[in-house]
Amino acid sequence: MPQTASTPPLDNAPRKRRPPRRVEVSRVQVLSPAMRRITLKGAELEGFAVNDPASYMKLIFPEPGQTEPTRPLPDGPRATTMRTYTPLAVRPEALEVDVDFVLHGEGPASTWAAQAHVGQVLFLMGPGPGYKLPLQATEHLLVGDDSALPAFETILASLPPTARVRMLVEVADAAEQRVLTSAAPLDVQWVVRGPDNSRAGQALEAALRQAGPSAAATHNIYLACEAGAMRRIRQLLTGELGVARSQIVGRGYWKLSTANHPDHDYGEDA
Ligand SMILES: Cc1cc2nc3c(=O)[nH]c(=O)nc-3n(C[C@H](O)[C@H](O)[C@H](O)COP(=O)(O)OP(=O)(O)OC[C@H]3O[C@@H](n4cnc5c(N)ncnc54)[C@H](O)[C@@H]3O)c2cc1C
Incomplete structure (x- = not known):
């Protein structure tokens, strides 16, 4: 089997780090x-x-x-x-x-x-490695906070015009909203968290609940935000909103009151 960036070495040799x-x-x-x-x-x-x-x-x-x-x-x-x-x-x-x-x-x-x-x-x-974007899929939903906006922009840049993409983005203040573009038709909804970071993810949860199952059910979902919020939103999607686990890629990008949260938190325990 050929080795790629995402497959570990087959033997027990320590993984070679790329030089800084x-x-x-x-x-x-x-x-x-x-x-x-x-x-x-x-x-x-x-x-x-x-x-x-x-x-x-x-x-x-x-x-x-x-x-x-x-x-x-x-x-x-x-x-x-x-x-x-x-x-x-x-x-x-x-x-x-x-x-x-x-x-x-x-x-x-x-x-x-x-x-x-x-x-x-x-x-x-x-x-x-990043998101293995399912390019054959037409409906994409990106849900996350300001820390995930750069990742969302790279996804928007990779989507073909035949795809459709919805974004739900939580920012600290309405002044953080800006114009985003993609070759795919794009529908962006901004929600505001406010200055209190302990409320991270609450505005995303409320907007998803309000949109209801039809807004998420058939979509491929990339979900990236505060680690606890990511888990709650995963549960909301798979429980109330009827989304299959296999449709969601989750990433905890940061964690409340925790410095240097690890970069491989997929929230699959939720
Ligand atoms: C795969 C991946 C890609 C990422 N890409 C980006 C990116 O492109 N741009 C980007 O800005 N971030 C990105 N992040 C998030 C970034 O790694 C974290 O926010 C990181 O903790 C910032 O380090 P720091 O030294 O500023 O704070 P830390 O020392 O790690 O944390 C100090 C305090 O700040 C809080 N904190 C950390 N981040 C945030 C935040 N975003 N909002 C509110 N409070 C926070 C923590 O809870 C902690 O209490 C990414 C994370 C991952 C896993």
């Missing part, structure tokens, strides 16, 4: 009050290729007092200040990748993004 790549900030764009688009650029991005939408990568941030993070050794200990982000747009010819950061408040990644400026250095590892 040094990148520099080459552009910072303000997309909305709490969203920054940061372009990372560098010769070490040679060969960086993303095959699936909603893929992920690891970014390594400087420790307090450092101007640049220490380059991790290929088989050395994991960097302590490392977080998971979505490669939004990769431009191999320019050796660039764009990343959208939610400024959610305290946290090394959010704090760094809030002050980011051209010339600052990060290390990047990955990419890891």
Whole structure:
């Protein structure tokens, strides 16, 4: 069987990590009050290729007092200040990748993004596999919060004009809403969480309940948000709304009151 990025090695040999790549900030764009688009650029991005939408990568941030993070050794200990982000747009010819950061408040990644400026250095590892988008399906539903918007944009960019896509997105404030595009006909519903993050996912749940079973039942669903909310919404979809488990791909992108939530939380226990 050929090995791919998503299949583990067949023997017991330790999985070889891709070497970290040094990148520099080459552009910072303000997309909305709490969203920054940061372009990372560098010769070490040679060969960086993303095959699936909603893929992920690891970014390594400087420790307090450092101007640049220490380059991790290929088989050395994991960097302590490392977080998971979505490669939004990769431009191999320019050796660039764009990343959208939610400024959610305290946290090394959010704090760094809030002050980011051209010339600052990060290390990047990955990419890891993403969403195996069922391209033969016509009805797609994307449900999630602001942290999943970059992943949703990569899915929107991969859909053909023959597909139809509905999006339900929860943001902290109405000022976070922005124009999204896809080759597929797109219907976006924004819902507002407000400043209290402990309410994460509640506006998504209410909107799904209000829309009723017909809005979800025949769709392929990518669901990505706060980990507890993702589990509650999975249960709502499979219980009240009659969606088959096999129609849902769930991802916990962050977890309330938890730093550095792991990147492989699919919520299949729910
Ligand atoms: C596959 C994958 C792809 C992701 N892609 C992106 C992306 O492209 N853009 C993006 O912004 N995020 C993305 N995330 C989410 C991001 O990894 C987390 O938000 C991460 O915790 C941010 O790190 P931090 O250092 O800012 O906060 P941490 O140190 O991890 O957490 C500190 C505190 O902040 C809270 N917190 C963390 N994230 C959020 C949030 N989004 N909203 C509210 N409170 C939060 C935590 O509950 C904790 O209390 C992705 C996650 C995964 C698993």
